[in-house]
Amino acid sequence: MALKLQDGSRVGVVGGGPAGSLFSYFLLTLAQRMDVRLQVDIYEPRDFTRPGPGGCNMCGGIVSESLIQALAVEGITLPGRVVQRGLDSYVLHTDDNEVRIETPLHEMRIAAIHRGGGPQGERRRRWGGLDGYLLGLAQELGARVVRSRVRDAGREKERPTLQADAARQAYDLVVGATGVNSSRWRLLEQLGLRSRPPRTTKAFITEIDLGEELISRHFGTSIHLFLLSVPGLDCAAVIPKGEFLTVCLLGERIDETLVQRFFDSAAVQRCFAALPGPQAQACRCKPNINVREAERPYADRVVLIGDCGATRLYKDGIGAAYRAAKCAARTAVLEGVSAAAFARHYMPLYRSIVRDNRYGSVMFGSLHWIKRMGPLVGGVLQMAGKEQTRPGAARDMSIVLWDTFTGSAPYRDIVLRALRPRFIRRFAWETLTSMRSRERGAAVKESSDHGIGTIGS
Amino acid sequence: MESAPLGREYSDGEVICRQGEEGDRMFVIQDGQAEVTFREEDAEYVVGQLGVGDLFGEMAVFDKQPRSATVRAKGRARILTLDKHGFLQRVQEDPSFVFRILQMMSSRIRHLDAEVARLRRLVSERDVPAS
Numbered sequence: 194m195a196l197k198l199q200d201g202s203r204v205g206v207v208g209g210g211p212a213g214s215l216f217s218y219f220l221l222t223l224a225q226r227m228d229v230r231l232q233v234d235i236y237e238p239r240d241f242t243r244p245g246p247g248g249c250n251m252c253g254g255i256v257s258e259s260l261i262q263a264l265a266v267e268g269i270t271l272p273g274r275v276v277q278r279g280l281d282s283y284v285l286h287t288d289d290n291e292v293r294i295e296t297p298l299h300e301m302r303i304a305a306i307h308r309g310g311g312p313q314g315e316r317r318r319r320w321g322g323l324d325g326y327l328l329g330l331a332q333e334l335g336a337r338v339v340r341s342r343v344r345d346a347g348r349e350k351e352r353p354t355l356q357a358d359a360a361r362q363a364y365d366l367v368v369g370a371t372g373v374n375s376s377r378w379r380l381l382e383q384l385g386l387r388s389r390p391p392r393t394t395k396a397f398i399t400e401i402d403l404g405e406e407l408i409s410r411h412f413g414t415s416i417h418l419f420l421l422s423v424p425g426l427d428c429a430a431v432i433p434k435g436e437f438l439t440v441c442l443l444g445e446r447i448d449e450t451l452v453q454r455f456f457d458s459a460a461v462q463r464c465f466a467a468l469p470g471p472q473a474q475a476c477r478c479k480p481n482i483n484v485r486e487a488e489r490p491y492a493d494r495v496v497l498i499g500d501c502g503a504t505r506l507y508k509d510g511i512g513a514a515y516r517a518a519k520c521a522a523r524t525a526v527l528e529g530v531s532a533a534a535f536a537r538h539y540m541p542l543y544r545s546i547v548r549d550n551r552y553g554s555v556m557f558g559s560l561h562w563i564k565r566m567g568p569l570v571g572g573v574l575q576m577a578g579k580e581q582t583r584p585g586a587a588r589d590m591s592i593v594l595w596d597t598f599t600g601s602a603p604y605r606d607i608v609l610r611a612l613r614p615r616f617i618r619r620f621a622w623e624t625l626t627s628m629r630s631r632e633r634g635a636a637v638k639e640s641s642d643h644g645i646g647t648i649g650s
Numbered sequence: 651m652e653s654a655p656l657g658r659e660y661s662d663g664e665v666i667c668r669q670g671e672e673g674d675r676m677f678v679i680q681d682g683q684a685e686v687t688f689r690e691e692d693a694e695y696v697v698g699q700l701g702v703g704d705l706f707g708e709m710a711v712f713d714k715q716p717r718s719a720t721v722r723a724k725g726r727a728r729i730l731t732l733d734k735h736g737f738l739q740r741v742q743e744d745p746s747f748v749f750r751i752l753q754m755m756s757s758r759i760r761h762l763d764a765e766v767a768r769l770r771r772l773v774s775e776r777d778v779p780a781s
Binding site for chain 2 (some may be wrong): 223226259261262263265267268270271272273274276278279298299300301302304377497516521523542545600
């Protein structure tokens, strides 16, 4: 028998983060277009209006420019109470230099947000979080939010069941959107999933309370990215928000020593030099991040979306959640909820995220290698710096850097762009000339001549 | 609803896109309003008003023709630009991505149908006494 959603079918969504909320939103929108009435229950025990860990999904808090545009086309315009700061540029810091990369349009197309109610102790409550806003959109379309944790799951006459409180509820479709920071993989296995869970690594996130005026003055509308020769650190970002700076560290083994080395590094000291006094960390966490996908994210009447399935490596996890959530919703409404339907219509998108991450691994591996080779870092900065100050110059390095750090383009496109003969020739030349400048002791002057500019198309 | 600090701010009367120019991007109004005008010979006619959430500039992206009209900010407006390349890639991955644009274009065609009918009625009313 074909497994299809029909009038009156019930859908249970475990997790009310962006993946679960966007899934519910698109499922209900598409079902309405198809004249099918569905009942959607979103199980989310957290209150996203609460500050601190109780209302937070632990994330750097960036909505990429590609996702901002996609949401705008979908009719989802993020309001001012969610977007704490529009961002239009990146400043890339290395051990001894920096370069600014701006959007060609000089437009704020990256949004700095908090996922929940803000850092622990935050009382100003000026902004709401992204997760609460998206959950609200799903509720407006009729989704019911169950404020309880799912404690048990199983099957009843082939239909998956969820049990939160006393009552067990059978569903025609259960969607796993639990992220990777909850211990609910066992529940998903009880629903019949036969897959190994995603592989994770730790990130480090801290929030520094500086106040809006200081942040605007010292960080403006730029994200500061750090590619430093600190062992074990892949990259780090300082993201200016409304009242707080979010500092986010990524790497294979993030521990307290590595965090301290980062804050003690010359580049961070330079970046923070103009700020008054020592900065207190209002809130800190070490969330898991998905670095390798769950291999089979579906079964009959069950599908995984978001971080508990596959996400984009290091960048634009919310964008990957949007793509997977919408594809799963489309499959469920238009093609059915059988394992075969998900294999045929959801897996191509899922596999494309996974395949692209392989290119991402190559790219971040190369960055790691470049970072350890001083002359190559000099070549990167010199090439990007020159591109930005010379009108009409090809913007090869700037665009590669922009797309890498904004998550605006698939990793595959970035890698292929960086493998073009012209790019390699120019990069080799700039590396050589940067080495010569360094030898002549002119490196500092060179960087100040070329350090700031914009990319253009 | 307070608008998000996204996109670019345009001042009153500032042109966002101009009739006759090539168009490789679309726009969405984040905050404020915009006015659509059509120029024919030396006269310019206001043909539409746009508000928050409205998307425009899509025709030049779809049919690769020059912009059909000029759009100016009406008062201060905040506008987000949408890249053509990223949009078309998204449509390739997810054809339902254009649902909302189709819905919006349908609504504009309905409005135009009503407008054409109104103008024909005016012409016929003017012609009847003359004949």
